[in-house]
Amino acid sequence: MRWEQLREGIDNGALLELSEVRQPVDRGTGRAGLGTPGSGPVVSGDDSDAVAVEIRARSIINRVPGESAVPFRWTVNPYRGCSHACVYCLSGDTPILMADGRTKRLSSIRVGDRVYGTRRVGDHRRYTATPVLAHWATVDRAYRVTLADGTTLVAGGDHRFLTTSGWKHVTGAKAGRQARGHLVEGDTLLGTGGYARGPEDTETYRQGYLCGVVDGDGVLGECGRTRTGRSVNDEWGYRFRLAPDEHEALSRAARYLSSFGVRTDRLDVAAATVDRRAVSSSRRVAPARVRELASLPVAPCDEWRKGFLAGIFDSEGSCSGGVVRVSSTDDEIITEVCLGLKRFGFDYIVEECAGRPSMRVVRLTGGLRERLRFFHTTDPAIIGGRGIDDVAIEPEARLDIVSIADTGQERALYDITTGTGDFLADGVVSHNCFARRTHEYLDLDSGHDFDTKIMVKVNAGELVRKELAHPRWCGEPIAMGTNTDPYQRAEGRYRLMPQIIGALRDFANPLSILTKGSLILRDAELIAEAARQAPVSLAVSVGSLDEQVWRSVEPGTPRPQRRLDVVRRFADLGIGCSVLMAPILPGLTDTEEQIEATVAGIAAAGATGVTPIVLHLRPGAREWYFAWLARWYPGLYDYYAQLYRRGAYAPKSYQETVTARVRRAAHRYGLRGHGGGRAQDGAERPERVDPGTGEQLTLL
Numbered sequence: 001m002r003w004e005q006l007r008e009g010i011d012n013g014a015l016l017e018l019s020e021v022r023q024p025v026d027r028g029t030g031r032a033g034l035g036t037p038g039s040g041p042v043v044s045g046d047d048s049d050a051v052a053v054e055i056r057a058r059s060i061i062n063r064v065p066g067e068s069a070v071p072f073r074w075t076v077n078p079y080r081g082c083s084h085a086c087v088y089c090l091s092g093d094t095p096i097l098m099a100d101g102r103t104k105r106l107s108s109i110r111v112g113d114r115v116y117g118t119r120r121v122g123d124h125r126r127y128t129a130t131p132v133l134a135h136w137a138t139v140d141r142a143y144r145v146t147l148a149d150g151t152t153l154v155a156g157g158d159h160r161f162l163t164t165s166g167w168k169h170v171t172g173a174k175a176g177r178q179a180r181g182h183l184v185e186g187d188t189l190l191g192t193g194g195y196a197r198g199p200e201d202t203e204t205y206r207q208g209y210l211c212g213v214v215d216g217d218g219v220l221g222e223c224g225r226t227r228t229g230r231s232v233n234d235e236w237g238y239r240f241r242l243a244p245d246e247h248e249a250l251s252r253a254a255r256y257l258s259s260f261g262v263r264t265d266r267l268d269v270a271a272a273t274v275d276r277r278a279v280s281s282s283r284r285v286a287p288a289r290v291r292e293l294a295s296l297p298v299a300p301c302d303e304w305r306k307g308f309l310a311g312i313f314d315s316e317g318s319c320s321g322g323v324v325r326v327s328s329t330d331d332e333i334i335t336e337v338c339l340g341l342k343r344f345g346f347d348y349i350v351e352e353c354a355g356r357p358s359m360r361v362v363r364l365t366g367g368l369r370e371r372l373r374f375f376h377t378t379d380p381a382i383i384g385g386r387g388i389d390d391v392a393i394e395p396e397a398r399l400d401i402v403s404i405a406d407t408g409q410e411r412a413l414y415d416i417t418t419g420t421g422d423f424l425a426d427g428v429v430s431h432n433c434f435a436r437r438t439h440e441y442l443d444l445d446s447g448h449d450f451d452t453k454i455m456v457k458v459n460a461g462e463l464v465r466k467e468l469a470h471p472r473w474c475g476e477p478i479a480m481g482t483n484t485d486p487y488q489r490a491e492g493r494y495r496l497m498p499q500i501i502g503a504l505r506d507f508a509n510p511l512s513i514l515t516k517g518s519l520i521l522r523d524a525e526l527i528a529e530a531a532r533q534a535p536v537s538l539a540v541s542v543g544s545l546d547e548q549v550w551r552s553v554e555p556g557t558p559r560p561q562r563r564l565d566v567v568r569r570f571a572d573l574g575i576g577c578s579v580l581m582a583p584i585l586p587g588l589t590d591t592e593e594q595i596e597a598t599v600a601g602i603a604a605a606g607a608t609g610v611t612p613i614v615l616h617l618r619p620g621a622r623e624w625y626f627a628w629l630a631r632w633y634p635g636l637y638d639y640y641a642q643l644y645r646r647g648a649y650a651p652k653s654y655q656e657t658v659t660a661r662v663r664r665a666a667h668r669y670g671l672r673g674h675g676g677g678r679a680q681d682g683a684e685r686p687e688r689v690d691p692g693t694g695e696q697l698t699l700l
Helices: 203-215 247-259 288-293 302-316 331-343 367-378 448-452 460-468 496-506 518-531 547-553 560-572 592-604 621-632 634-643 652-668
Strands: 051-055 061-063 074-076 095-097 103-105 114-121 124-147 152-156 160-163 166-169 188-190 219-222 238-241 263-267 271-275 317-320 323-328 348-353 356-364 395-418 422-425 428-431 453-457 478-480 511-515 536-541 577-584 610-614
Touching: 061 460, 095 114, 095 422, 114 395, 124 621, 152 395, 160 188, 188 428, 203 247, 203 288, 203 302, 247 302, 302 317, 302 323, 302 331, 302 367, 323 331, 323 367, 331 348, 331 356, 356 367, 395 422, 395 621, 460 496, 478 496, 496 518, 511 518, 518 536, 518 560, 536 560, 547 621, 560 577, 560 592, 577 592, 577 652, 592 610, 592 652, 610 652, 621 634
Parallel strands: 051 453, 074 478, 478 511, 511 536, 536 577, 577 610
Antiparallel strands: 061 074, 095 103, 114 124, 114 422, 124 152, 124 395, 160 166, 160 428, 188 395, 219 238, 238 271, 263 271, 317 323, 323 356, 348 356, 422 428
């Protein structure tokens, strides 16, 4: 049933409670000072922006569909969604305009970053800074959109861009079920057009920058007498001085000088004393070294010119009223600025400064597009003046679409959610969109929402007790952990499991629990009480003991050794606990050595058995996993594409090979091994296996 049918006292349009209470949550225990249920959404800590949406369910003991080949018929799931976050749609190398005026690759964006989006003011849209609320990825068919100015955008067919006639998907149809507004040749996108590629941080760029700074507002000259009272020539003393409000430029200049063996022995916002001693040795450096670094080359290359323009802007430039200017009384500097701008195709005007006949001003023309291109091409240190807040968006004739082509490839694509619902991707306005599908039955997106919008059935405890007392209930075993982990972080606050287990204990009802969370230890004594009344089966999911793999693929779960502590604790209580060795990841955790180490750890913890399951990638989990793979292990991408080319499962021969490795290792350590099963929902959610039979239970 749809979740909104389970909520009480809200309007139909109020789908989610999005206010957030950010409190750290211990990964090991899930505890946090978040008040009591009903006091507001819970957040899962760290950099997560997960929120809990409290619902009142109409029923809680759910029957498994008859076609599911599993050894149990009933489940209880107090949560929907999972904050474990065990690890759409533009190419990852798409440059995104950040709030500081610089750009960053879309794949490198993180939650909390600030980027530029847009907001509507009257009949117009204006640029505005906005926070990044979510970042995720998928694998999808990629299309290449080419604009008249040469900008190319690689995006999924469902992605939307803002045109002069409104938002349009990349692909679509004119009629039928797939009919929707989509891009066609001749449409004009809104924005500024593709961002210029920034300079490389090379020695040549640094020399150009130092030349611009020193030739501009900086002063490089004799300091008089040093603190030791010796003459300047004895100490090679020189001073490099900048204005107090230009500390970004001062810091960069000091860093660049240091890279050339010139150490600054004092640095503040007012001045830096340049010590003429090399960083790597005690040999003194002659004053000529600084003059050499700051000298004009005979034939400047492009990287030097970019550095010079950045340095001269930091020392003599300004950006006010949306206009970039560089002023100087030195004709040689003005000439070099003009040559640099001309080299990179900028239009400019040289003007006399009113009231100062010796001063000339080079003014950049061309509006916002050229201003951004100047800053991105040269990358000055000073970020003041780069902002574009409240600037109105104007149509650009050069942003007409000239072609839309299917690349014929499945690619890792990325997306973000922002406060404005859009962002600037390579100079065009791009809409937030979503991709993963496993949460869509809740009328939520299946990507970020699955990890961050946790449906909490706050009345789960009372419902279990009520339904167990019904005359028609026959006391069949109830499985928990079959959909999402009942001991995820939200359980640290809502404490639904003690109520559920207590009810099952009181009615002497058999139960089983599968979890990746160590929070189950909180209820160890209660579970022991239930075990004295009826059969209790426990299983912990541990796919590998590899810490690096764990940190990347299951960042929201307790570390593997902590999960084995759960096995030890229940063994001490006389309650058997098996281990679901899942998912085993091809190419990452499937070698003889890795399996041997994992099985050895499982046996040492006192597990009653081990069941291996090779990674299974159904739709939704597949997109997530391939995107994760592209980021963390790109060398394995083609291997996985081949291994899973025919569907969700790895070939039977591969599964049998891995299962045999686990069986042999289990035999060596005297551990009962079950036959291998198929993982049912990827790496981000626990799979369900009945410890008594070794059969895998279906995720619902």
